[in-house]
Every structure is written in C-alpha cells, then in structure tokens.
Amino acid sequence: MSEPVLSVRDLRVEFVTRRGILKAIDGVSFDIAKGEVLGVVGESGAGKSVTGSAVIGLIDPPGRIAGGEVRLGGQRIDNLSPEAMRRVRGKRIGMIFQDPLTSLNPLYRVGEQLVETIQTHTNLSNAGARKRAIELLAEVGIPAPERRIDGYPHEFSGGMRQRVVIALALCAEPELIIADEPTTALDVSVQAQIISLLKRLGREHGTAIMLVTHDMGVIAETADRVAVMYSGRIAEIGPVRQVVQTPLHPYAKGLMGAIPTLVQSSDDRLVQIPGSMPRLSAIPPGCPFHPRCPHAWDRCSRDRPDPIQHAEHRVACHLYDANDPTAKAHMIHTHAPLEEGVAS
Amino acid sequence: MHAPVPAPAAPPKGRLARFLDSDLFYSFRTSPMAILAGTVAALMTLAALLAGLLAPQNAFDPAALNLMDGYTKPLEQGLGSQGLFVLGADAQGRDILSAILFGSRLSLVVGVASVAFSLVLGVGLGLLAGYVGGRIEALIMRIADIQLSFPAILIALLVFGVARGLIPPHRHEEMAVVVLIIAIGLSNWAQYARTVRASTLVEKNKDYVQAARLLGISPLPVMLKHLLPNVAGPVLVIATINLALAIIEEATLSYLGVGVPATQPSLGTLIRFGQQYLFSGEWWILLFPALALVLLALSINLLGDWLRDALNPKLR
Amino acid sequence: MSNAPFVEVKDLRRVFDVSKPWLNRVLEGGEKQYLKAVDGISFDIARGETFALVGESGSGKSTVARMVVGLLPPSGGGVTIDGVSMADAAQAAARQRLRRRIQMIFQDPYASLNPRWRVDRIVAEPIRAFDLIKGEREIANRVGELLSLVGLHPDDGKKFPHEFSGGQRQRIAIARALASNAEFIVCDEPTSALDVSVQAQILNLMRDLQDRLGLTYLFISHNLAVVRHMASRIGVMYLGRIVEVSGGRELFQAPKHPYTRMLLDAVPDIGMTGRQRVPVNGEIPNPINPPSGCPFNPRCPFANDRCRTERPPLDEGVACHAVHERRIDVPVAA
Numbered sequence: 002m003s004e005p006v007l008s009v010r011d012l013r014v015e016f017v018t019r020r021g022i023l024k025a026i027d028g029v030s031f032d033i034a035k036g037e038v039l040g041v042v043g044e045s046g047a048g049k050s051v052t053g054s055a056v057i058g059l060i061d062p063p064g065r066i067a068g069g070e071v072r073l074g075g076q077r078i079d080n081l082s083p084e085a086m087r088r089v090r091g092k093r094i095g096m097i098f099q100d101p102l103t104s105l106n107p108l109y110r111v112g113e114q115l116v117e118t119i120q121t122h123t124n125l126s127n128a129g130a131r132k133r134a135i136e137l138l139a140e141v142g143i144p145a146p147e148r149r150i151d152g153y154p155h156e157f158s159g160g161m162r163q164r165v166v167i168a169l170a171l172c173a174e175p176e177l178i179i180a181d182e183p184t185t186a187l188d189v190s191v192q193a194q195i196i197s198l199l200k201r202l203g204r205e206h207g208t209a210i211m212l213v214t215h216d217m218g219v220i221a222e223t224a225d226r227v228a229v230m231y232s233g234r235i236a237e238i239g240p241v242r243q244v245v246q247t248p249l250h251p252y253a254k255g256l257m258g259a260i261p262t263l264v265q266s267s268d269d270r271l272v273q274i275p276g277s278m279p280r281l282s283a284i285p286p287g288c289p290f291h292p293r294c295p296h297a298w299d300r301c302s303r304d305r306p307d308p309i310q311h312a313e314h315r316v317a318c319h320l321y322d323a324n325d326p327t328a329k330a331h332m333i334h335t336h337a338p339l340e341e342g343v344a345s
Numbered sequence: 346m347h348a349p350v351p352a353p354a355a356p357p358k359g360r361l362a363r364f365l366d367s368d369l370f371y372s373f374r375t376s377p378m379a380i381l382a383g384t385v386a387a388l389m390t391l392a393a394l395l396a397g398l399l400a401p402q403n404a405f406d407p408a409a410l411n412l413m414d415g416y417t418k419p420l421e422q423g424l425g426s427q428g429l430f431v432l433g434a435d436a437q438g439r440d441i442l443s444a445i446l447f448g449s450r451l452s453l454v455v456g457v458a459s460v461a462f463s464l465v466l467g468v469g470l471g472l473l474a475g476y477v478g479g480r481i482e483a484l485i486m487r488i489a490d491i492q493l494s495f496p497a498i499l500i501a502l503l504v505f506g507v508a509r510g511l512i513p514p515h516r517h518e519e520m521a522v523v524v525l526i527i528a529i530g531l532s533n534w535a536q537y538a539r540t541v542r543a544s545t546l547v548e549k550n551k552d553y554v555q556a557a558r559l560l561g562i563s564p565l566p567v568m569l570k571h572l573l574p575n576v577a578g579p580v581l582v583i584a585t586i587n588l589a590l591a592i593i594e595e596a597t598l599s600y601l602g603v604g605v606p607a608t609q610p611s612l613g614t615l616i617r618f619g620q621q622y623l624f625s626g627e628w629w630i631l632l633f634p635a636l637a638l639v640l641l642a643l644s645i646n647l648l649g650d651w652l653r654d655a656l657n658p659k660l661r
Numbered sequence: 662m663s664n665a666p667f668v669e670v671k672d673l674r675r676v677f678d679v680s681k682p683w684l685n686r687v688l689e690g691g692e693k694q695y696l697k698a699v700d701g702i703s704f705d706i707a708r709g710e711t712f713a714l715v716g717e718s719g720s721g722k723s724t725v726a727r728m729v730v731g732l733l734p735p736s737g738g739g740v741t742i743d744g745v746s747m748a749d750a751a752q753a754a755a756r757q758r759l760r761r762r763i764q765m766i767f768q769d770p771y772a773s774l775n776p777r778w779r780v781d782r783i784v785a786e787p788i789r790a791f792d793l794i795k796g797e798r799e800i801a802n803r804v805g806e807l808l809s810l811v812g813l814h815p816d817d818g819k820k821f822p823h824e825f826s827g828g829q830r831q832r833i834a835i836a837r838a839l840a841s842n843a844e845f846i847v848c849d850e851p852t853s854a855l856d857v858s859v860q861a862q863i864l865n866l867m868r869d870l871q872d873r874l875g876l877t878y879l880f881i882s883h884n885l886a887v888v889r890h891m892a893s894r895i896g897v898m899y900l901g902r903i904v905e906v907s908g909g910r911e912l913f914q915a916p917k918h919p920y921t922r923m924l925l926d927a928v929p930d931i932g933m934t935g936r937q938r939v940p941v942n943g944e945i946p947n948p949i950n951p952p953s954g955c956p957f958n959p960r961c962p963f964a965n966d967r968c969r970t971e972r973p974p975l976d977e978g979v980a981c982h983a984v985h986e987r988r989i990d991v992p993v994a995a
Contacts, residue, residue, distance in 0.1 A: 044857065190945075261864070
C-alpha cells in the first residue's frame with residue numbers, strides 16, 4: 002500500500018481551564034489513503050470535531066496540541082508556523098463545515114469568491130479562473146452555473162450553498178478534504194444529494210476525505226472505513242461494513258443497536274446504553290466506557306485498553322485481549338446480541 | 346422498566362459554596378483591578394454609612410462648628426477647638442473629612458435610590474414592551490427613544506423644575522432629596538427599558554416560557570417569575586455603571602445649585618463651596634471633596650466594567 | 662375505546678404575515694406577503710395511540726403542534742380534544758379543565774427548562790398551576806415520584822438544569838409534562854437535539870410511559886426511522902399539507918405518494934443492503950410562493966398538466982392525482 006495521504010499518530014489535544022487540564026483528544030491514531038473516505042463518528046463530546054480541527058491546526062487557546070504527529074503526504078504539519086499552516090489549509094486541505102454560511106462571505110458574489118480562491122492557488126487569468134469556477138459549479142451539480150456564478154450566497158438554498166462550499170474546497174485540488182457535519186443542517190432529501198456528491202468527488206479526484214459526523218447513516222452510505230470515537234479516544238476503527246454490521250466494541254454495539262432503522266420491526270425496543278458520555282472533567286480511569294459497559298470487570302476500571310487488531314477491526318477493549326483469561330470467559334457472552342443485557 | 350440510572354453524582358451545593366465556585370467569583374479573584382476597585386468602593390461605602398460614628402465632627406450641626414477653626418490647613422490643629430483637622434477646615438471651621446463622610450453618604454443614598462427607581466421603572470416597562478408587544482411596545486419604546494435623544498442632565502433639570510413648581514415652597518427643603526432621586530431616576534430609565542425589551546424578545550420565544558403559557562399561567566407571573574430572572578444579568582451591569590453616573594449627575598445638579606439644600610451638603614455641594622477658594626490659596630476645601638467624588642465614581646465604574654466583561658461569555 | 666376520536670383536527674390553517682414593515686413597503690414598494698404555513702390539514706388521533714407528523718423543514722409540522730396545544734391560534738379550521746373545541750368561546754370553562762390534560766415536550770431541552778429554576782420547582786409548576794396537590798411536603802413527594810418515574814433520582818430536584826446532560830434534561834421535561842396527569846402529549850421533535858444512544862433511552866422511556874399510563878401522543882419529527890419506531894399512524898407533510906396518511910407499517914412497506922417514496926429513498930441506508938435508489942431531485946420550494954396545483958409537482962417525475970393546476974384532495978389516504986388516476990402503480994403492503 003502506498004503512503005497514506007493523512008497519517009495521525011497518538012494525537013493529544015488538551016484544554017487548560019482553571020479546574021485543571023481537560024483531555025479532549027487522548028491518543029488518537031489513524032491513516033487515510035488516497036481516494037478513501039474515513040468516517041469519524043461519535044456522540045457530542047466524543048472529540049470528533051476537535052480531531053478534525055487539530056489536523057488542520059485550528060485549535061484555539063485555551064486548547065493546545067499536547068503531543069503526537071500529523072503527517073500530510075509524509076510531511077509533518079502539526080509543528081508548522083501559523084503562516085505555513087494557513088498555506089497548507091488553503092492549498093492542500095479543503096474544508097467543509099456544517100453551516101455553509103460560515104465559509105461564504107455574504108457580501109461577495111459566489112463567483113468572486115471562487116475566482117479569488119482559484120487565483121491564489123494557480124496562475125490562471127481572470128477569464129481562465131472564471132471558466133474554471135463555472136466548471137467547478139457544474140461539477141458540484143449547480144444548474145445553469147454560467148448564470149448562478151454571479152449570485153450572492155443568500156440567493157442560494159441551503160443545499161446549493163453547501164455545494165458552493167464544496168466547489169470552494171475543490172478549487173485548489175486538495176489532497177485531503179475535511180468535512181465536519183456537512184449534511185447536518187440539511188433536509189433528508191438534500192442530504193442524500195450531498196452525500197452522493199462527496200462520494201463521487203472523492204472517487205473521481207482521488208481526494209482523501211475525513212468525514213466527521215454524528216450520523217451513522219451518513220457514514221454507512223459514504224465512508225470506506227469508520228472510526229468510532231468515545232471520550233477523546235478511538236474505540237473501534239475498521240472497514241465500514243464490518244464496523245456497522247458486526248461491531249466489536251461494546252460501545253459500538255450499543256450505538257448501532259440504538260439507531261432506529263427503517264428495516265427492524267417497530268415493536269422492538271431500541272438497545273439502550275445506560276447513562277451518557279462522561280464530561281471531559283470527569284473521564285473515568287481505565288477504559289472510559291467501563292461505567293456504562295455491560296461486560297466490564299475490574300481490569301477495565303484499572304488499565305487503559307490499547308487498540309488490538311481483531312480481524313479487520315482495531316478495537317480498544319480488553320475483551321479482545323487474547324492473553325486475558327477473564328476476557329475469554331466474557332467473550333462467550335459477547336457473541337450473544339447485546340440487546341437487553343443492559344436494560345433491567 | 347428502564348435502565349438503572351446512577352444516583353446523583355454530586356450532592357447539590359449550597360448557595361455560598363456555589364458562589365465561591367462560580368466563574369464570576371473566580372473572575373473577580375483573578376482580576377487585580379476588580380479587587381482594587383471593589384475594595385475602594387466597599388471601604389468608601391462603609392465609611393459613608395458609618396459617618397455618624399467615624400466623623401470627628403457632626404458636619405451638619407451648626408452648633409458643633411467653631412468659627413475660630415476656619416481655614417485650618419490639613420494636618421494642623423484648629424485654633425478654636427484644638428482638634429486635629431486631617432483634611433483641613435472650611436471658612437466656618439467645618440472639618441473637611443467629616444463633611445466628605447457625610448456628603449458621600451448623601452451622594453450614595455441619592456445615587457442608589459435613583460438607580461433603584463429607574464431600574465424598577467425601566468425593567469418594568471421593558472418587560473411589558475417586550476412581552477406584550479404591539480401598540481404598548483411602540484408607545485413605550487418611542488418615549489424611550491425621545492428621552493435618549495436628550496442628555497440625562499437636561500431631563501433631570503426639567504423634572505426638577507417641574508417638581509419645584511408643583512410642591513409648595515415651604516416644603517422644598519424636606520422634599521429636595523426625594524425630588525432629586527426622582528429627577529435622576531426619570532432621566533435614566535430608558536436604557537434599562539431598551540436592554541430588557543431586547544432580552545425579553547429573545548427569552549419569550551424560548552420553550553420554557555411556552556411551557557408556562559401552556560399551563561395557562563397569566564402574563565404577569567410569567568414576566569416576573571420566568572422572564573425577570575433571565576433578563577436581569579445585563580441590567581445589573583448597566584445598573585452598576587449607572588450608579589457611578591448617577592452620583593456624578595447628583596454632584597452636577599448640586600454643583601449647579603439645584604440639588605440638595607445647603608444645609609445637607611453632598612459631595613457636589615462641597616465642591617461648589619470649595620471652588621470659591623480655588624484662587625485664594627485654600628485649595629483643600631475644593632480638592633478633597635473632588636478627589637472623593639472621583640474615587641467613588643471611578644471605583645464603581647471600574648467594578649461595572651469588570652462585571653460586564655465577566656458576564657459576557659464572548660470576551661472570556 | 663369510544664367511537665369519537667380523542668383528538669380531531671379539521672381543516673386546520675395558519676397564515677403568517679411575513680410582509681416587510683409598513684414603512685419599507687411604502688418606500689421600497691412591494692405588497693403584503695403571506696406565508697401559508699399550514700394549509701388545511703385534517704387528522705384524528707384515537708385514545709392511547711401515537712400519531713406522527715413527519716416532514717422536512719418548512720412543512721409546517723411544528724406549527725400544527727403549537728396550534729393543537731393552543732399556543733398559537735389557527736387562522737382557520739379547528740381542533741377538538743375529547744369533545745371540547747379549542748377555539749369555541751362558549752366552551753372556555755371546559756377548555757380550562759382540558760388544559761391540565763394536554764402537555765407538550767419540546768425539541769431543545771436546553772431551552773425548555775428555565776435555567777434559573779431548580780428542577781423540583783420546574784416539575785412542580787404544573788402541580789401548583791392547576792392546584793392539584795395541597796401542602797409543600799405532598800408536592801415534594803409527588804415531584805420525587807415523577808423524577809423516579811422518568812429514571813432520575815429524587816434528590817436531583819435540588820439541582821439546576823445546567824447540571825444535567827441533554828438526555829437527563831429531556832427526562833425532566835417529560836416529568837413536567839406528566840406532573841399534571843396529562844393524557845395527551847404533543848412531542849415536537851423530542852429527540853432531534855439528542856445523541857443516538859440517548860435518543861434510544863428517551864424513545865424507550867416514552868413508549869414505556871405510554872404503556873403504563875395510557876398516554877396519547879402526537880409525535881412530530883423529521884426523522885422517518887424514529888417515526889417508524891414510535892407511531893401507529895403517520896401523516897406525511899409537505900409545504901403545509903398532508904400528502905399521505907396511513908398506518909405505520911403500510912407507509913414504509915407500500916408508500917403511495919411520490920414524495921413519500923422519495924423521502925424513504927433518501928434515508929441513509931444503515932443496513933447497507935445496497936438497494937438501488939432513485940436520485941432525489943431539487944429542494945423544497947419557498948413556501949411564500951408555493952407552486953400552484955400539487956405542491957410537489959416541480960419535483961415529481963409523474964407530474965402532468967393537471968398536477969400543475971389542480972390541487973389534489975386527500976383521498977384514500979393520499980393526495981396525488983397520479984395515484985388517484987392509477988397512472989402510477991401503488992405497491993401493496995405485504
């Protein structure tokens with residue numbers, strides 16, 4: 002396999018507050034290959050958005066990157082100067098956020114913003130850049146781009162704005178696109194359009210995409226691999242089909258069972274994980290999931306689980322530690338569906 | 346039936362414990378400016394309240410004055426009473442320190458009372474305008490607009506003049522302080538009304554207000570119990586800053602001679618008396634009351650600035 | 662179950678005046694503009710059932726919810742609950758008694774609880790408002806009971822809302838809704854602000870409470886999977902109208918209206934069955950200038966001239982000319 006586009010190793014992000022240091026990201030490692038879509042999924046507070054911000058060097062004080070490495074195409078980028086990082090962000094990493102209006106200047110025509118971005122990264126003439134902008138708008142599926150290019154952002158609907166933002170992110174032909182909840186603000190019918198657009202662009206341009214979202218459905222539709230985050234760590238990472246259909250980590254299992262779907266019988270109760278994700282100020286020792294875990298034993302509250310390779314998954318759970326006899330005893334249960342195990 | 350829910354993680358805290366642990370108190374503790382301003386304002390207020398006990402002399406009692414002490418310089422003994430005059434004495438032999446203590450008491454009373462008056466009026470009208478809307482809102486807010494286009498001191502002068510016309514002359518002296526409070530209060534309510542109306546418009550559409558309406562709770566309790574506690578924050582900041590302004594406004598009015606009567610001098614009155622001696626060498630008669638006024642207004646103002654920053658999450 | 666439906670909504674309408682201010686209209690020209698947020702919808706809810714309204718943003722579903730509970734006066738049509746009209750002035754006294762039995766759960770648990778009130782005061786508010794229980798100690802006991810019922814600890818009542826997570830706050834909101842012994846609860850997107858694992862807890866809790874207390878729900882959501890999990894009957898809304906209404910199972914197995922089909926197709930497929938999907942066209946039009954005829958006609962692959970001019974009535978549970986004319990085949994529920 003060739004070198005990954007993005008390689009993150011043992012990334013740590015901390016927030017310094019008066020009540021102590023909060024570990025928002027605590028040792029996260031993953032790779033994204035060329036043309037691959039990595040879904041990063043988790044509930045609010047899991048650290049998925051912070052991970053995205055850390056990769057593009059957008060952690061503002063009181064936050065700071067406290068350790069680890071981020072490599073883009075083999076080059077370390079986590080220790081670049083803010084100026085150099087800004088160039089990397091514009092040129093080599095494209096960004097798509099939840100609210101398209103944060104990325105678009107309401108006072109400028111869409112075309113002006115596209116042309117300006119294209120010209121900062123290429124030496125195209127005005128006419129050439131405009132031609133390229135129209136091509137991009139056409140590529141992201143905006144009808145009549147020759148006419149729409151002179152519109153202002155407020156003249157576009159929500160879905161169309163998000164398409165413009167995607168076109169903007171594509172201007173510099175980046176190696177990596179970070180999309181943070183790109184479909185969350187959109188209606189279901191529009192969401193599906195944006196998902197398929199992202200998927201197609203990743204395939205055609207060979208762009209690596211890091212797709213951060215809380216929506217497992219979007220991940221299942223779009224991603225090649227998925228990382229499930231919990232309390233600032235990756236609980237499980239693996240090919241999307243395996244993780245969604247046969248998750249290993251008890252949290253991932255609970256999460257998949259908790260999602261109401263269009264196929265299961267509506268008489269079934271949803272699997273529920275008791276409690277909620279701990280606040281950053283109160284992350285329990287050992288495995289952060291152990292207070293909510295139906296399989297936890299004493300080791301889980303003591304030792305922090307390291308990621309273990311298990312078939313195609315990497316899972317941070319003591320259950321899959323082949324050398325632990327207690328884990329073996331527990332494994333028998335885990336092959337039964339988790340289901341009501343947690344409900345009383 | 347459903348998943349076992351963990352018992353409450355931490356026992357509920359008491360009021361004091363919550364305050365000591367709050368972000369607001371932390372912000373106070375870590376801001377030297379706030380601590381300094383707070384200390385100065387607290388000490389001056391305390392000294393003013395205890396003027397009767399602390400002052401070497403009852404400055405308002407003509408019987409306590411000794412004309413022989415007149416023009417005593419600071420830190421010298423008076424010729425008549427042989428007492429020490431720390432900040433000197435004026436022409437009548439009145440101890441300046443005592444006059445400042447009694448004077449700032451009056452200034453503070455007028456300031457606090459007028460702020461309280463405009464607070465009640467402005468918050469009440471702002472809540473009403475924001476919650477009820479329609480013509481009542483339009484009426485209240487247009488009056489506020491008109492008033493805000495005049496300087497506060499002009500409004501206060503106008504109210505003062507009208508009130509003096511209405512009150513029989515023999516009662517002018519005793520009513521002077523009340524009239525002053527109302528005049529300053531009426532000149533400042535519009536700011537509160539504007540701020541409160543704006544926050545009320547935001548809060549009234551929140552679902553907790555809808556939930557209360559759903560229970561059939563009538564508008565007045567909704568405004569007082571639900572909205573008021575949630576719109577009070579920014580008002581507190583304005584009130585603190587306005588306290589400093591009200592004290593200065595009172596001093597200005599008294600300086601102009603339309604404020605409190607000469608028998609009950611406030612800081613403004615003291616400054617008015619003192620300025621006649623500015624060029625004749627008795628500088629202390631003017632300087633110390635003026636310094637006291639500046640110190641009091643400045644410390645309260647700085648406290649208000651700090652409070653505004655501490656309560657504004659965007660600046661943190 | 663009695664014959665008359667518990668909740669009856671008839672030809673409900675709501676028009677909002679979205680014109681610019683008077684002065685701007687005079688100076689800049691332009692006419693008054695009206696937004697038909699809800700444009701004549703009717704449905705019934707039987708006692709003890711869950712009826713869901715599902716739709717995308719701008720469909721008017723939340724406006725319906727607010728009119729049903731009486732927070733927003735309708736511009737036309739009416740709501741009758743247990744035989745009492747929500748608008749008839751003659752029934753004011755009966756409506757006042759009815760109020761206790763209707764409650765609402767809101768979308769944002771961060772906004773639906775007064776941040777300056779302790780939880781016990783919040784939950785006790787309906788009890789005090791309707792004067793249901795006498796004596797502070799008795800009220801406190803009842804609040805403790807309610808908090809336990811929704812899976813919280815009775816001692817949690819002494820805390821403030823900000824000390825709770827989103828899911829716990831929604832539990833508090835449910836406890837408040839139950840405090841007046843409500844029978845009919847309107848739930849406006851109750852879980853869309855919550856994480857999935859917490860959403861599952863709240864949905865399960867709501868179903869358990871329905872079984873235990875015989876509650877009737879009007880469930881408003883944009884999430885088809887959630888609606889499918891909760892509702893026995895479902896109305897699909899588009900631009901202020903109900904375009905299809907049917908039993909939960911049928912709607913998902915045999916959707917009739919082209920919009921329903923499109924919506925079902927658009928839901929991300931977490932089962933990864935690799936099903937073939939019809940591409941979705943366009944976006945919801947501006948509700949200030951809705952298309953004439955059938956509101957869905959500009960996005961509909963089956964639209965013809967009649968669809969563009971004549972508004973289809975809701976007949977056999979679906980408002981679509983193409984279905985009525987049998988121009989498109991209607992799948993049959995298995």
